[in-house]
Amino acid sequence: MANDPAELAERIASGDVRAAARLMRDLDDIRPGAIAVMKHLYPRTGRGFVLGITGNPGAGKSTVVDALISLYRAAGKRVGVVAVDPTSPFSGGAILGDRIRMQRHATDEGVFIRSLATRGHLGGLSRSTGEVVAVLDAMGYDVVIVETVGVGQDEVDVVSQAECAVVVTVPGMGDEIQAIKAGILEIADVLVVNKSDREGADRAVRDLFAMLELRGHDAAPVEIVRTVATSGKGIDELAHAIDRFRERGIHASDVPNAGGITPRRRRRAQATLRELVVDRLRRATDGALAARPELVDEVAARTTDPYTAADELVRAITASK
Amino acid sequence: MTSQRKLRILVAKPGLDGHDRGAKVVARALSDAGYEVVYTGLHQTPEMIAAAAVQESVDAVGLSIMSGAHMTLFPAVIEALRARGAGDVLVFGGGIVPDEDLAPLKTAGVAQVFKPGASTEEIIKWVETHVRPRAEAG
Numbered sequence: 027m028a029n030d031p032a033e034l035a036e037r038i039a040s041g042d043v044r045a046a047a048r049l050m051r052d053l054d055d056i057r058p059g060a061i062a063v064m065k066h067l068y069p070r071t072g073r074g075f076v077l078g079i080t081g082n083p084g085a086g087k088s089t090v091v092d093a094l095i096s097l098y099r100a101a102g103k104r105v106g107v108v109a110v111d112p113t114s115p116f117s118g119g120a121i122l123g124d125r126i127r128m129q130r131h132a133t134d135e136g137v138f139i140r141s142l143a144t145r146g147h148l149g150g151l152s153r154s155t156g157e158v159v160a161v162l163d164a165m166g167y168d169v170v171i172v173e174t175v176g177v178g179q180d181e182v183d184v185v186s187q188a189e190c191a192v193v194v195t196v197p198g199m200g201d202e203i204q205a206i207k208a209g210i211l212e213i214a215d216v217l218v219v220n221k222s223d224r225e226g227a228d229r230a231v232r233d234l235f236a237m238l239e240l241r242g243h244d245a246a247p248v249e250i251v252r253t254v255a256t257s258g259k260g261i262d263e264l265a266h267a268i269d270r271f272r273e274r275g276i277h278a279s280d281v282p283n284a285g286g287i288t289p290r291r292r293r294r295a296q297a298t299l300r301e302l303v304v305d306r307l308r309r310a311t312d313g314a315l316a317a318r319p320e321l322v323d324e325v326a327a328r329t330t331d332p333y334t335a336a337d338e339l340v341r342a343i344t345a346s347k
Numbered sequence: 348m349t350s351q352r353k354l355r356i357l358v359a360k361p362g363l364d365g366h367d368r369g370a371k372v373v374a375r376a377l378s379d380a381g382y383e384v385v386y387t388g389l390h391q392t393p394e395m396i397a398a399a400a401v402q403e404s405v406d407a408v409g410l411s412i413m414s415g416a417h418m419t420l421f422p423a424v425i426e427a428l429r430a431r432g433a434g435d436v437l438v439f440g441g442g443i444v445p446d447e448d449l450a451p452l453k454t455a456g457v458a459q460v461f462k463p464g465a466s467t468e469e470i471i472k473w474v475e476t477h478v479r480p481r482a483e484a485g
């Protein structure tokens with residue numbers, strides 16, 4: 027990298043969109059120079075409010091994000107968006123189409139939208155999502171909205187990234203709601219029944235309510251909001267529900283410690299750290315495996331058992347550190 | 348570290364015509380070829396396209412123009428990219444473009460134009476040889 031990382035970080039933090047976008051690219055591509063810049067940006071993060079949006083494919087997540095951008099902009103807030111779509115496991119390529127719904131904000135200087143592909147990462151986000159969120163946070167975006175892949179079941183990663191997780195469902199899913207409830211109700215801080223212009227919205231709300239009831243009375247309260255994202259109906263109620271969630275969080279379970287750190291924030295830091303360690307170890311593992319092809323052959327030929335081989339690889343990895 | 352520089356390409360439809368079939372076919376083909384394609388949909392102004400190209404830090408912008416307005420739209424997008432400091436982003440595209448317009452478009456900075464009937468293999472081969480990952484941050 028030609029530039030001094032500190033100087034580049036400074037430029038990005040003071041709003042250089044082009045430099046920021048390129049850094050995001052380098053983070054996504056795992057370019058070595060990007061980490062040096064992140065080290066300078068990290069102290070500037072932690073100010074923005076990170077909001078996660080997840081839910082079934084086509085439920086209207088991007089349209090909800092689009093409507094929320096309008097609302098937050100009207101309130102004078104600057105908004106960053108990270109929208110994740112799946113990478114095809116067959117081609118390695120991806121069509122990143124979430125942006126289509128948000129393009130009316132493309133030239134608004136108070137809005138920065140970035141699309142990412144999962145690149146094989148599981149959990150509904152890309153490996154780089156947390157880092158890209160951090161860049162937007164360091165740039166001073168007041169709200170950073172993360173839209174997960176619409177995989178339906180295990181977009182649980184959003185919980186570790188976001189301060190508030192909004193789960194978007196639609197009417198008429200019937201049994202599908204049953205199927206997703208386990209994963210999704212557990213992570214929802216706010217539930218949305220979008221496409222409420224369609225038949226069955228009342229029933230969807232009732233079903234979700236009944237499922238929330240089953241969680242017992244000491245479970246955290248979860249509000250259910252009806253929206254029609256295409257017209258913006260219900261979006262202000264959604265924003266209020268999100269605000270109320272934040273207030274509850276701050277006043278109830280999420281009491282800051284002596285250093286001013288809330289448990290939720292600490293959990294996020296731990297998740298980020300864990301993710302980075304796992305990622306480094308995974309890459310070290312791939313490297314160790316590539317360096318010792320004979321071990322793989324031996325395990326395949328049953329001349330070495332996989333446990334012994336695994337121990338040996340772990341020794342090789344830790345010795346090389 | 349295992350670094351994976353992957354091409355990112357923005358596919359957009361500037362102008363007012365609603366012919367999005369070609370754009371979608373090309374977007375799908377590029378994704379099937381292993382590229383990351385940001386698709387921004389119909390009715391994009393040059394400003395919207397350039398802003399998206401910068402935020403998405405793409406290597407190239409592919410425009411689909413079936414309305415006959417290619418002589419104004421292609422240069423307008425190139426100009427908007429330059430104005431945002433992204434003049435290094437390659438601009439190419441396709442659509443209904445008469446042969447006599449091909450040379451002036453090239454002079455205006457359009458890297459390549461694919462006409463109706465162009466095969467997706469041809470397009471991918473061209474992208475493979477002409478689109479390179481942009482410089483890193485800095």
Ligand code: B12
Pocket residue numbers: 358363364365366367368369370372373408409410411412413414415439440441442443461462463464465466467470
């Ligand atoms: C299908 C079609 C329609 C469909 C569009 C459906 C859709 N969602 O796309 C419908 C019926 C809606 C339609 C409507 C109209 N159409 Co029409 N339509 C066509 C038609 C027959 C085929 C276009 C098509 O889809 N081809 C298949 C795709 C795969 O091919 P393609 O788009 O050409 O894309 C290829 C290349 O051009 C290139 N390419 C294209 N984009 C890109 C982008 C990149 C990045 C790259 C690398 C390559 C690339 O690669 C592709 C693969 O080979 C053409 C005639 C023709 N032969 O092209 C007329 C045509 C485009 N239509 C025309 C007209 C006039 C209209 C209408 C105005 C008619 C009217 N009076 O109502 C309306 C306007 C609608 C609107 N809102 O804009 C004219 C345009 C005339 C002009 N430009 O001078 C054409 C040329 C017919 C003609 N000969 O008059 N149309």
Ligand SMILES: Nc1nc2c(ncn2[C@@H]2O[C@H](COP(=O)(O)OP(=O)(O)OP(=O)(O)O)[C@@H](O)[C@H]2O)c(=O)[nH]1
Pocket residue numbers: 081082083084085086087088089090124127175176220221222223224253254255256257
């Ligand atoms: N009727 C109706 N349609 C809606 C509403 N919200 C979104 N849609 C439509 O639903 C479709 C999908 O919307 P998106 O916002 O792209 O959904 P998504 O959940 O982001 O989709 P993926 O990211 O592909 O999973 C689009 O055609 C929207 O216009 C709504 O409230 N009512």
Ligand SMILES: [Mg+2]
Pocket residue numbers: 087088089123124173
């Ligand atoms: Mg979406």
